Amino acid sequence: MRVGRGAREDRADARDIEWPPSARSPGPAGRAGAARALAAAGASRHRARDFAWPGAHGAEAGVSGCGRRNILLVIFDSLGEGALASMADALPVLSGLRREALRFAAAYAPSPEGGPARASLFTGLDIPVHGVWTDGVALPERETTVAQRLAACGWRTWLVGRRHLAGVSNWTTEHARPFEYAHLDWAHGPLHRSRQNAYLAWLQDRAPAAYAEIFPTQANADDTDCPDWQRAAMSALPDALSFNRWVGARSCELLASHGRDGPFFGIAGFVIGETMGAAPRQSSPCEALQERALRQADAALGDILRQLERSGLAETTALVVTAARGSVAEADTDAPMQESAIRVPLMIRSPGLAAGTVAQAVSTIDVAATLYALSRVPPPRRLQGAPLLATGPGSVGRGWALSRLRRDHGWKTALRHGRWKLVVSHGDPDAGVQPGFSLFDLREDPEESRDLAADQAHQGMLETMIDLMIDARVAMEDRTEPRIASF
Structure with missing residues (x-):
């Protein structure tokens, strides 16, 4: 589907796409050509940062002799x-981090589905590259997670709570990889009844009557x-028995037991979604959050931060807080690529790192590179x-973020760049679904209530964003295999 170029008056909108200095003036090639130049420049910078990393020639090259910082990842x-943001008054710990950390205000998950988004977060790879194209698909053994990499380099690795890099239906236990975690308290959620659910084992031991009331069979x-x-019944448990307070308590115990013989990489996997680890809805990939569970997680995070202080680890620990995906007001939404479903918190607090806010679009695919x-x-x-610390306030990074959704849920792709967001519905001839576009100006319409795709005055911007999406998808093609010969 081609889109007309539109009238002259839409050119001011096209310039609002926030060109970097090398492409600020579209010039005689027109807006579409400038978009291609922008994407090419972004891809060039992206490749240079990713594949010319100093000391990347060997598995542990460059590790010895450097500062070995602890890392705590909260997901x-x-x-x-x-x-x-809307619950800021009820979340003192997370609200404090929003002020005190480096915050990325336009961070996007690669998918509104948890499994694909987490696979990208843990590997630094796009969905078509790592292969976890939907929930229920296991991350292939060929891919390396951040925990595996850091464990091989001497970090003491641990995880408490959710992991979700494999299928967990039929109460299946998700197994970590060999040597991935020195300590693993795995629990997909408070209602996931795997026999290896560490939280349920703890709850049954700590409060057998409450456990029996929730699970009578x-x-x-x-x-x-x-x-x-x-x-x-699970939601009504006292705070001290809740899943997220358990995640916090176990994380605190691991922090308290940490010696000074090496750094740690810890993951606290909170669960605040309405399904609580049970079977998700089939009608939508999205999930509504439980406000009480979020408040419990906020309190647990406060406990973790205080334990870092008590253990003398705060000055040597980098804290990264994010979410696998967003949350929606109604789980049965027919708009799975809406902002609430794919725009997620992303905050980094680290010794020597200045607080601030980054407004440009970034992706959680960059979290792994940032952890490295x-x-x-x-x-x-x-x-x-790409490391997000290279895209601090005032710098120019990739500048766009992609999110994708599989065919069973409408086969959609979303692109955020500057103030603009494009959602492409790719269509499904077998189901009689026609392809289409939606265009939103998030500066003027943050609620996405006005679709500008059919507005004649915005046809030029629509074409520019379509061209940029094509180039963004090309930029994210798999070019990770090194070229070892000229032919």
Whole structure:
């Protein structure tokens, strides 16, 4: 589908796409050509940062003799940036981090589905590259997670809570890779009834009567739908028995036991989504959040930060807080690429790192590269993300972010660049679904209530964004395999 160029009056809108200095004036080639130049320049910078990393020639090259910083990664399962901002008064710890950390105000998950988005977050690879194209697909063994890489370089690695890099239906246990974690308290969620769910084992031991009330029968692997009364009973547990306070308490115990013989890389995986680890809705990939669970997670994060101080680790620990995907007001939404579903919190607090806000669009595909930069561990060759610390206030980075959704949920792609957002519905002839476009000006319409794709005055901007999306997809093609010969 081609889009007309539009009238002269739309050219001011086209210039609002925030060109970097090398492409600020579209020139005689027109807006579409300038978009291609922009994407090419972004791809060039992206490749230079990713594949010319100093000391990346060997697995542990450059590690010895450098500062070995502790890293704590906090991941929420489903939390939108807008939802976090709207609940700021009820979340003192997260609100404090929004002021005190380096905050990325336009961070996007690569997918509104948790599994694909987490695979990108843990590997630094785009969805078509790592292969986790939807929930229920396991991350291939060929891919390296950040935890694996840091463990191989001497970091003491641990995870408490959700991981979600493999299928977990039928109450399946998700197994970590060999030597990935020195300590693993895995729990996909408070209602996921795997026998290896560490939280449920703890709850049954700590509060057997409460456990028996929530789970009066044995788990049935063929019946993973939890009734409303069961969700309500789990949600009504006292804060001290909640899943997220357990994640915080176990994380604090691991921090308290940490010696000074080497750095640690810890992951606290909070669960605040409404399904709580049970079977998700089939009608939508999105999930609404539980406000009480979020408040419990906020309190647990406060406990973790205080434990860092008590243990003398705060001055040597980098803290990264983000979410696998966003959250929506109604889980059965017919707009899975809306801002609330894919724009997520992303905050970094680290010794020597100035607080501030980055307004340009970034992707959580860049989190892995950022963790390597913080740890000063050379990343694996197979990495597409770029360190976000190179895109601090006032700098120019990639400048755009892509999110994708599989065919079963409408086969969509979203692109954010500057004030503009494009959502492409790719269509499905078998289902009778026609392709189409949606264009939003997020500066003037942050709620995405006015689709400008059919507006004649914005046809030039629509074409520019379509061209940029094509070039962005090309820029994210897999070029991680090194070229070892000229032909």
